[in-house]
Amino acid sequence: MYWEPERECMDRDELRQLQLEQLQATLSRVYMNVPFYRKKFDELGIDPDELRSLEDIRKLPFTTKNDLRDNYPYGLFAVPLREVVRIHASSGTTGMSTVVGYTKNDIKTWSNLVARVLTAAGVTKDDVVQIAFGYSLFTGGFGLHYGAERIGASVIPISSGNTDRQIRIMQDFKTTALICTPSYASLIADTIQEMGININSLSLKYGLFGAEPWSEKMRQEIQEKLRIIATDNYGLSEVMGPGVAGECLERNGLHINEDHFYVELVDPETLEPVPPGEVGELVITTLTKEAFPVIRFRTRDLTRFIPEQCPCGRKTVRMQRVMGRTDDMLIIRGVNVFPSQIENVLMSVEGTEPHYQIVVDRKGALDEVTVMVEVSEAIFFDEMKRQTGLVETIKKRLSSELNISVNVKLVEKKTIERTEGKAKRVIDNRKL
Ligand code: DLL
Numbered sequence: 001m002y003w004e005p006e007r008e009c010m011d012r013d014e015l016r017q018l019q020l021e022q023l024q025a026t027l028s029r030v031y032m033n034v035p036f037y038r039k040k041f042d043e044l045g046i047d048p049d050e051l052r053s054l055e056d057i058r059k060l061p062f063t064t065k066n067d068l069r070d071n072y073p074y075g076l077f078a079v080p081l082r083e084v085v086r087i088h089a090s091s092g093t094t095g096m097s098t099v100v101g102y103t104k105n106d107i108k109t110w111s112n113l114v115a116r117v118l119t120a121a122g123v124t125k126d127d128v129v130q131i132a133f134g135y136s137l138f139t140g141g142f143g144l145h146y147g148a149e150r151i152g153a154s155v156i157p158i159s160s161g162n163t164d165r166q167i168r169i170m171q172d173f174k175t176t177a178l179i180c181t182p183s184y185a186s187l188i189a190d191t192i193q194e195m196g197i198n199i200n201s202l203s204l205k206y207g208l209f210g211a212e213p214w215s216e217k218m219r220q221e222i223q224e225k226l227r228i229i230a231t232d233n234y235g236l237s238e239v240m241g242p243g244v245a246g247e248c249l250e251r252n253g254l255h256i257n258e259d260h261f262y263v264e265l266v267d268p269e270t271l272e273p274v275p276p277g278e279v280g281e282l283v284i285t286t287l288t289k290e291a292f293p294v295i296r297f298r299t300r301d302l303t304r305f306i307p308e309q310c311p312c313g314r315k316t317v318r319m320q321r322v323m324g325r326t327d328d329m330l331i332i333r334g335v336n337v338f339p340s341q342i343e344n345v346l347m348s349v350e351g352t353e354p355h356y357q358i359v360v361d362r363k364g365a366l367d368e369v370t371v372m373v374e375v376s377e378a379i380f381f382d383e384m385k386r387q388t389g390l391v392e393t394i395k396k397r398l399s400s401e402l403n404i405s406v407n408v409k410l411v412e413k414k415t416i417e418r419t420e421g422k423a424k425r426v427i428d429n430r431k432l
Helices: 012-033 035-043 054-059 065-070 104-120 139-151 163-172 182-194 216-226 339-347 384-402
Strands: 084-089 099-103 128-131 154-156 177-180 206-210 229-236 241-247 254-256 261-266 280-286 297-303 330-332 335-337 352-363 366-375 407-411 426-428
Touching (some): 012 035, 012 054, 012 280, 054 261, 084 139, 099 104, 104 139, 128 139, 139 241, 163 182, 177 182, 182 216, 182 352, 206 216, 216 229, 216 339, 216 352, 229 254, 366 384, 384 407
Parallel strands (some): 128 154, 177 206, 206 229, 366 407
Antiparallel strands (some): 229 241, 241 254, 261 280, 330 335, 352 366
16 A cells, blocks of 8 residues: 555655755755756855855745746756656746656656555556556656556556547457546546446556646546545646645645655745645745756745644655645635636535636626536526526635635537646636
8 A cells, every 4th residue: 555665655754854954965966967057056155065054045046937938948857868768847837848857767666656656546456557648758657657657557548539449449358447637537537427328347457647727526526436535636747747646545635746846835935834724835946856957936826734643654754635726726806716716616516517617808997707517408508597596605605715706608518628638727817
């Protein structure tokens, strides 16, 4: 049930000592090998050899996605290209993509960390693992593939897309673990139903989902439809890819691989540490990466640490599921809300389907938000009265639970675009 118990269950004091030593080594490495960091440290009068405690990390500057873009493509690599054996890049939905590299050793570390995440989520060498993440510059496919091979599972590198074929292969190859985004899992579940396949004829036991925010209700929905145990796992290409953190079978927060990543939570406005237990932006410093170390990388992801030790025995700190990215936060008449919170409310209303989209328009000085949600055919073709009732229920719940007032539109099944990768939950029509 553990992949590397000596690390995952390591005593906290010992862990902190290890983190400090690794941090010191990383800092002198980036100072020596990456002009960008050297310049920044020099400007601030920071001598990397003077870091005495982990808390001293707060004196170091943050690194942002813009810094990565400014140094496109290889400016932040800490080793010569001949030592780089793999290159990935982030999706770059906005602007230029960011490029990351791995040495041979980095790939080994990465595989091990993904192996930890898989093991914690129940996967063993006896499993048949279907990887329905894209195999591409995106880190999802290859990252999980290497981890699954590392533990000795039988890996099906099917990549994303071609859902009917995914399902046929799932049946024929007796897949026991499905790995993809939660929104793709939800599409696969619906397609299984539509194809008239009896779910009990499949061998699925586990689902490991990540790469985008999802709600607890969505987890329940997927678990019920696919009859699996679904866990959440988190990572980002700038830091490594998948393998940064993942849930154990307790399914109550994601264990962070702290012996490889030093994590902080800061207030995104003041950049000061948030008080214990509060939500903040996750900031990550890599402790062991060779080709592409990052110092205090601002992830833009909002979460909270769970201070209590997990009953599973791991001593690594857990983070709550990511609520969303600071850039995805909606401000609806002064109330801050994330799409995943809206999702949680929608999913708790009887009759809704797990497919929705949030459309933001500007009317005068105010943002107007319309939540479009798919409903079952029975409801869609039912009398007006029932539909109006459902709209009212959803509006009331959103208002009482999130304090937001929005328009709600029920739409027919399949109206909302399906995704085989990361879902686009917000359509922003404002010309800001
Ligand atoms: O999504 C890496 C990954 C692949 C993680 C497969 C897990 C599984 P990027 O494309 O660089 O890398 O996107 C990273 O996706 O900053 C978060 O905003 C979001 N994200 C990733 N995992 C989760 C998650 C991969 N479990 C960005 N929950 C991150 C919520 C997630 N958001």
